[in-house]
Amino acid sequence: MALPTMAPQRITYSPAFTLVPTYECFNRCTYCNFRQEIGQASWLSIDQATQILKSLQGKETIEILILSGEVHPQSRHRSTWVDHSFHIAQLALEYGFLPHTNIGPLSRLEMEKLRTVNVSMGLMLEQLTPTLLDTVHRHAPSKDPHLRLGQLEQAGALGIPFTTGLLLGLGETAQDWQDTLGAIAASFHRWGHIQEVILQPYRSGQTQLAPLPDFPLDQLPQVVAIARSILPAEITIQIPPNLVNHPGILLDCLAAGARDLGGIVPQDHVNPDYDHAPLSILKQLLANQGWQLQPRFPVYTPWKFQFSQEVQDRLDTWYQPISPDQA
Ligand SMILES: O=c1nc2n(C[C@H](O)[C@H](O)[C@H](O)CO)c3cc(O)ccc3cc-2c(=O)[nH]1
Numbered sequence: 001m002a003l004p005t006m007a008p009q010r011i012t013y014s015p016a017f018t019l020v021p022t023y024e025c026f027n028r029c030t031y032c033n034f035r036q037e038i039g040q041a042s043w044l045s046i047d048q049a050t051q052i053l054k055s056l057q058g059k060e061t062i063e064i065l066i067l068s069g070e071v072h073p074q075s076r077h078r079s080t081w082v083d084h085s086f087h088i089a090q091l092a093l094e095y096g097f098l099p100h101t102n103i104g105p106l107s108r109l110e111m112e113k114l115r116t117v118n119v120s121m122g123l124m125l126e127q128l129t130p131t132l133l134d135t136v137h138r139h140a141p142s143k144d145p146h147l148r149l150g151q152l153e154q155a156g157a158l159g160i161p162f163t164t165g166l167l168l169g170l171g172e173t174a175q176d177w178q179d180t181l182g183a184i185a186a187s188f189h190r191w192g193h194i195q196e197v198i199l200q201p202y203r204s205g206q207t208q209l210a211p212l213p214d215f216p217l218d219q220l221p222q223v224v225a226i227a228r229s230i231l232p233a234e235i236t237i238q239i240p241p242n243l244v245n246h247p248g249i250l251l252d253c254l255a256a257g258a259r260d261l262g263g264i265v266p267q268d269h270v271n272p273d274y275d276h277a278p279l280s281i282l283k284q285l286l287a288n289q290g291w292q293l294q295p296r297f298p299v300y301t302p303w304k305f306q307f308s309q310e311v312q313d314r315l316d317t318w319y320q321p322i323s324p325d326q327a
């Protein structure tokens with residue numbers, strides 16, 4: 001008798017493109033390969049953004065990921081920076097894409113403004129332990145864990161679909177992983193807004209202020225298993241395949257409960273030294289183990305959230321109405 005064949009399990013990714021309002025950043029996270037010194041980088045102009053968005057139309061891109069260096073909350077340039085990020089997201093919507101913004105911690109008013117032009121937003125919690133404020137985050141006020149946890153709460157109170165995550169390998173302990181994951185789970189239980197948690201292994205690059213040893217990739221499947229046991233089932237665990245560039249470990253992470261590969265982008269601006277493998281290679285690798293790689297939107301359950309009319313109209317163009325004979 002033939003054994004019943006298992007239907008292939010779905011693994012998702014987001015066909016994305018990253019736009020960077022500015023690489024200038026007032027923080028100095030010692031591991032960052034993205035930031036540039038203030039006054040040394042030009043900002044992305046609206047004209048440049050328009051050209052890029054036009055060139056992406058009609059291809060596979062769905063999500064425009066807006067990642068930025070940060071302007072100090074008390075700087076007189078702060079509102080210019082927030083407004084600029086707003087206009088880039090608005091432009092992305094106009095050109096037919098679904099924007100997701102992660103530009104650092106925001107005041108309530110700033111978050112309320114940006115939500116009107118984003119389908120989801122994000123901020124990595126990194127790690128909850130305050131000890132990192134004496135080491136890698138000594139000169140990064142935005143990485144205060146209380147400030148960042150407050151952002152999860154603020155996004156929850158505002159009902160914004162949210163992505164967060166852990167940066168692994170900063171000098172934290174296994175207990176710190178559990179504490180950070182526990183705090184994310186607690187915020188989700190209060191508000192129900194966290195859709196995915198990224199487990200991002202630190203990988204060194206060419207331009208960080210102070211290199212750290214790489215996070216030992218062979219420990220990642222164990223971290224995925226811990227995360228799966230702490231996080232509610234509604235939260236998807238995401239791992240970046242360009243940083244987890246060892247096929248056996250990538251598959252072990254899926255076996256341990258990771259179900260998403262995040263934004264697959266032509267160029268990862270945060271980790272410019274780690275290109276993504278071609279999609280066809282990833283698809284085949286996963287298919288060999290009975291996993292089916294499929295694109296997804298940057299918001300998982302849009303019917304659970306309220307959006308601005310502008311965002312809702314754009315979402316409606318992507319979500320095909322279900323016809324009565326399909327229902
Ligand atoms: O390609 C990347 N996408 C990154 N993404 C995007 C992510 O992979 C997903 O595409 C989006 O969250 C959409 O759901 C982030 C999103 C966040 O909210 C916070 C941090 C990151 C970090 C990265 C990153 O380093 N590289």
Ligand SMILES: C[C@H]1O[C@@H](n2cnc3c(N)ncnc32)[C@H](O)[C@@H]1O
Binds near residue numbers: 102
């Ligand atoms: C956008 C997110 O990218 C992550 N990030 C910043 N620098 C690195 C690096 N060298 N390796 C991996 N992730 C990094 C941080 O977690 C930040 O919040």
Ligand code: SF4
Binds near residue numbers: 025028029
């Ligand atoms: S990780 Fe973000 S906050 Fe830290 S220096 Fe880089 S751009 Fe700035």
